[in-house]
Amino acid sequence: MTYEQLIVLHAIVTEGTFRGAAERLNKSQSAISHMLKKLEAEIDIVLLSREDYRPKLTSAGKIFYRQTIRVMQQMNELGSLAKTLNAKQEAEVSLAIAATLPLQPTLGIIGRVRSEFPATHIHLSRENLSGLIERLLSGSADIIIATMDGVPEERVEAVSFADVTILPVAHPDFEPAQSMHMKSATEMQSYTQIVVADSGSGALTQSKDLLPGGLRWTVTDTVAKKEILKAGLGWGGIPEHMIKEELARGELVQLNVEGFQPRQSRLFQIRKRDRDVGVVAQAIWDDLIGTEG
Known part of the structure; x- marks a missing residue:
């Protein structure tokens, strides 16, 4: 049994799928599956049931996983202690x-x-x-x-x-904000989405809440994004804590867009x-x- 195998088990449980674990750990799905099978063989316990689409902890797996969490926490604490002693x-x-x-x-x-x-x-x-x-x-x-x-x-x-909650919002005069019925992604493609640029070099580019095929205006920071939204020039997601006052005053309103419901990050x-x-x-x-x- 290795610490890496415990990390794999933890990733599968927290992500809910082998694919999700593979993406988080930057490994192939087959490698994730192999490492879990090897762990199960070594301890002679079936940890996860594969009968459904999403793997679930077995009764024995739940007990083993609880101890896994403790071991991972202890390893982190031990590593921190070692680093502090040499600091x-x-x-x-x-x-x-x-x-x-x-x-x-x-x-x-x-x-x-x-x-x-x-x-x-x-x-x-x-x-x-x-x-x-x-x-x-x-x-x-x-x-x-x-x-x-x-x-x-x-x-x-x-x-x-x-945890940060991201809300899709726009100025109350912005056309999609005129009613609360759910707008489809196709309907929203003709309206400009305001997005914040990734500050990375591009090697590890990430994207969140981007409307495929839609009009887009890219800005460098969330403060500029909020001002553009308040000016009624587009729509987009903003952290709730940044717009509480604007929402309370009615300067911005929450949108109801397919695939863009409030998201907790x-x-x-x-x-x-x-x-x-x-x-x-x-x-x-x-x-x-x-x-x-």
Whole structure:
């Protein structure tokens, strides 16, 4: 039994399919299936039932999986301890945060850490989509707060941080906002969708909530996107926390679009397993865990 096999089991259970696990772990579906079968053979227990479309934990599998979660948590804690014991105060720590996340939860942490370690320069950036994981994997960010989309789970340590709700909205005078009946994707293709550009280089491009074949206007950040939506020049998804006041005043209204219902996006604090951790980066990491929402 190996730790990698436990990661595979965890990915299958959390993603709900072998295909989803393969995409998360950046492995082939056949490799995922082989590793699970090898684990089951080694422990002589059938962990997952394959009778339905989605694999389900067997009775024995549920008990084994609960212990798997504990082992993975203990491994993460052990790895963090080892890194802390070898840690040195860094000259610079880089933190990259998803542009959809409110900054407030992290600002207090950064302020406290700066007071305790004034000699360390803290670099904070806001990134979109694959720009976050690209910065982490390239080594230009010590910690990111992002979704797990496209993240090689076996290479990182990740802790759930917060949920962000994305709402499709437009100005009340925008034609699709005139009624609440569901608009089909075909109907919406003639209306301009405002989207935020991926801040990555393109090697790990991600896309979320894009209408296939529709008109599109790409902007660099969510603040510009919100202003364009308020001006009635298009429609698009915006984090709910960014538009609460506009919704309350009626300056923006929620749309009812096929395939674009309100979406909850789970964000994680993530760091590479093989990267040396200094005392400042560890302090930020530990404080972030304490703010999980």
